[in-house]
Amino acid sequence: MLKTLDITAVRNDFPILNEVVNGKPLVYLDNAATTQKPKQVLDALAGYYGHYNANIHRGIHHLAEKATAAFEDSRKAMQQFVNASSSDEIIFTYGTTDSINLVAQTFGRSFLGKGDEIIISTLEHHSNIVPWQMLCEEKGCILKVIPVNEEGELDMAAYQQMLSENTKLVSVVHVSNALGTINPIKQIIDQAHTVGAKVLIDGAQACSHLEIDVQALDCDFYAFSMHKIYGPTGIGALYGKRSLLEAMPPYRGGGEMIKEVTFEKTTYNELPYKFEAGTPNIADAVASKFALDYVNQLGKEHIAAYENELLAYATQAMADIPGLRIVGQAKQKVSVLSFVMDGIHHQDIGVLLDQQGIAIRTGHHCTQPLMQRFGLSGTSRASFAVYNTIEEIDALISGLHKVKRMLG
Known part of the structure; x- marks a missing residue:
């Protein structure tokens, strides 16, 4: 049986997670671009x-x-x-x-x-x-x-x-x-x-x-x-x-x-x-x-199991947002969600989320031929790491609903 990670203790190892962005607690969901560094590093x-x-x-x-x-x-x-x-x-x-x-x-x-x-x-x-x-x-x-x-x-x-x-x-x-x-x-x-x-x-x-x-x-x-x-x-x-x-x-x-x-x-x-x-x-x-x-020390298998929980939760929550489509639904995935929203440019999504302290990545992600394969100029991408939480995903989902209300 996998041990349960103490995510509060994990988060305490990453000083940057205490940052405030635009008056809101930082929600860092850009881990596929780069992960944050624990104080040990x-x-x-x-x-x-x-x-x-x-x-x-x-x-x-x-x-x-x-x-x-x-x-x-x-x-x-x-x-x-x-x-x-x-x-x-x-x-x-x-x-x-x-x-x-x-x-x-x-x-x-x-x-x-x-x-x-x-x-x-x-x-x-x-x-x-x-x-x-x-x-x-x-x-x-x-x-x-x-x-x-x-x-x-x-x-x-x-x-x-x-x-x-x-x-x-x-x-x-x-x-x-x-x-x-x-x-x-x-x-x-x-x-x-x-x-x-x-x-x-x-x-x-x-x-x-x-x-x-x-x-x-x-x-x-x-x-x-x-x-x-x-x-x-x-x-x-x-x-x-x-x-x-x-x-x-x-x-x-x-x-x-x-x-x-x-x-x-x-x-x-x-x-x-x-x-x-x-x-x-x-x-x-x-x-x-x-x-x-x-x-x-954390254990790769424990990290993967926790990240998969975050991915499953976020995937289900995004399914309830009208006009949002996840791009890439392979049977075997890591904790990356790339998505588009009908009638809303991916850059606008990123800007509005940033105003709420939520960091995601937008654009072609240095995969322009892949974007062309799907007929897209780019996507919005949320990617999760071991220090992310269900509450942060809830903040992302709430932010996306706000984007939908404002621009959809």
Whole structure:
């Protein structure tokens, strides 16, 4: 039996939730864009800068050794969080976008050529579309797109037909940031491997909601961002199978990613440092471990169960608002609700809710092709995290009724 989370205690860990917006208590429902940070993470950031700020790895003094240890402890925490076989398979990046670009610019440039096919899906964030388009323009590759049905689920029969000996890479999102759809990525990975294709999974939206086991999934790459998991912005990771990472050339040149430099020749460092040129984002990397520890302390399964309760409650409550339609009603979803209201622009909805202290996201959510698939310029999106409450959803529903009265 799942334990019951003490949501009051959880909320007390997030100082920003005490903010007042337009004279109203903040109701923060924009968690798919970024989650808020618990004081454990905030204290870790201040602790690093206040007590052991130093550059890492090559220093022999006390501060450098302490900073290096904390930095590498975070890498180990990320390894455990996704169940990679070794911390060497965890590359620190600026986030999911940077991770995908790393794969495109190293694996893609080195191993893909004219006529090779890359498969993505209609659900993709722009970050998992544009790098592949750029690669296709440069290398003459062919980009194919898995369609989605009216519920926002991938057409897996169409995917199966797309796969061929020409398929060299499949790059798909684990969870849709715009609709909340959970994709059947184990099936996607297994089918791709039958034709010899490698698979990259965009895990930006999945990591805060779902258990991730890259070994069980057998994905070749998995990308994620810490700011979606109650951690800092500007830091994330790329998991890659060791054999692939070793075969890939470096992404950037500079300090740390080298073993020896002469004017005649440079030899590159071992994993994972080969891909980490220059002084990294040390403070945010260090604080990331505290975010992961926080999630582990609450328990991912308990977080997911609670968020699913919020999603079910909000879905039912929205059904009672005349003229409101939820976009994306996949059977498997995380706690994201994307919706439109008849005759009311999504931006106007966001503005009126903000006046009531309620923060949601409006627009195309960096998924313009997906919006075009549904004939929309954008949606309003409410996304829930572990610190949200039924009372906050009631405030959202009340706010939407007010929007309906004013503009409907």
